[in-house]
Amino acid sequence: MSIFQRPHYVSEITSFIDDLKAKKPSLESEQRAGRAIWWDKNLNLADQVEYGEARVPQQAYVYGSSAHPNGK
Numbered sequence: 001m002s003i004f005q006r007p008h009y010v011s012e013i014t015s016f017i018d019d020l021k022a023k024k025p026s027l028e029s030e031q032r033a034g035r036a037i038w039w040d041k042n043l044n045l046a047d048q049v050e051y052g053e054a055r056v057p058q059q060a061y062v063y064g065s066s067a068h069p070n071g072k
Contacts, residue, residue: 021027
């Protein structure tokens with residue numbers, strides 16, 4: 001053993017996650033399925049271009065502007 005070698009350390013968080021994965025082996029696949037529902041999407045480039053073209057420019061300060069119905 002080298003004098004520079006540190007003792008093996010495992011944080012409380014790491015041990016908690018390891019225990020959680022050991023108790024529920026399907027956890028990671030469930031997380032991936034949940035991510036696929038909300039985040040992993042194929043984007044349609046034509047829709048993105050149309051969305052960008054339909055964008056209306058916004059004033060620098062939207063509150064209290066003269067375009068607001070209650071503005072003066």
